[in-house]
Amino acid sequence: MHPAELSILLHRALEVRLARLQELLDAPDWAEDEEQLHQVRVSARRLGAVLDLVDAEIYPGHKGQRRALKGLVDTLGLPRELDVHAGHLRNHLLQAATPAQAAVLEHLLEQVDRGRAKARRAMQKELDRLRLPDLRRLLEVPALQNPFQSTSLQEAAWSCLETRAEAALGELPDLCAHEDPSALHKTRVRIKKLRYAVEALEAAFAEPPEAVLKSLRTLQTVLGDHHDLAALEALLWEAEAGLRLRGRQNLAAGVLDLLGGVAETRRTIYGRFVELADTLRPAAFGRAVRPALGLPPLDGILA
Template structure:
């Protein structure tokens, strides 16, 4: 059970994030608009990050509501991914240097638009079946059977963050050695959850660690851009295989050229991410976060 001061801080963070999500969902057209869909997904993730921090014993029904939020995030995943791919190809189309390049990109966008329409139809069916529980029940005053524990808000906040920092940052240096798109994507998810946790506990800080949050956001962005290109590259290889099988030589050659450009951009992003991965460690996180909370640095264990 969290100490009362931390429980109250987290409940207030929960209130703010739930209000944001409910406000977005109140727009009847949110699922049809690219940016609104993205914002709903982000808001659901932010709310989920707070629910991961609260004491489950204080919130009856928490497990079911957390699972429903995850289902919502997952349901919006493919439409969002295809929206990103479309934006990437549209930007390249706007900069096409030859009619052949433009024709190839238009062909890819036509196929992508069909996939986007199909994904959104599936999403709408999924939303109809989702049946989100009454999330407002999360705002019921939680029970605090043992509120007066002998721990400061700052020590309690650090206890919440320490294990999450170890899980999110503990193996990042190894990921910088060899490119592994799947492992990098999983690391990005963990880093995002850690950043959201720091932001949820903002009121506990004597000095909000803006520099650290900026660094985590930059790493998250680099890994996200890398993931988007890795997924787009896999999609383009599927298209390439189909064009080659059908003997579409001009389109096939154009897709191969585009694949080369995407792969080069992906490798460059990995290089940028690798530099950032190497410096983010649990020890570095502690050296920034503990003083920001007004806590002394922990002594390093003696050899």
């Protein structure tokens, strides 16, 4: 059970994030617009991050609301991923060096666009079925049972962040030693949740945690770029195999040529990740965050 001061802080963070999500969901045809769809997904993730921090037992319907938000995020996942693929391919098309390269990219874009249309139809059906519960119920004032705890707001905030920092940053050395796209993507999701948690708890800080947030945001962005390229590679390999099976040898060769450039860019971004990860480990996070909270350093913190 959180102390009352932290529970109130988190409830206020909940109000802000819920208001933003409701504003986005109230916009007409938001699901048809690439950027609005992306913003709804981000906003739902931010709200979910606060719900992961609050004491669930004092909020009526918490489990169902959290499940519904996850359902919304998952439903928007494939359309968003295909939008990103299409964006990458359009950028490559603008930079195509020869008509043959442009022809290959136009062919791939046609395939991706068909997939996007299909994914959006499925998404719309799922959204109609999902029927989000009344999220405003989350703003009902919770009953704070036994709210008076001996710990301070700052210590309580650190307790929330400590385990999340270990989960998000603890595996960075292994990931720097071996490039595993799936594991890197999972770490990116955990880093994003850690950043959202820091943002939700910002009012508890004696000093704005801008440096920490910037480091997390930069690492998350690099991992996001890596994931997008790794996913695009997988799509291109699948397209190349399909073209070869249909005897489209020239198009298949063009896809292989494109794959080489995508793979090279992915490896460059992975190198950037290794550089950044070396400076952001759990111990470094603790050394930066505890003083910003106004707390004394701890010997061997998150070693």
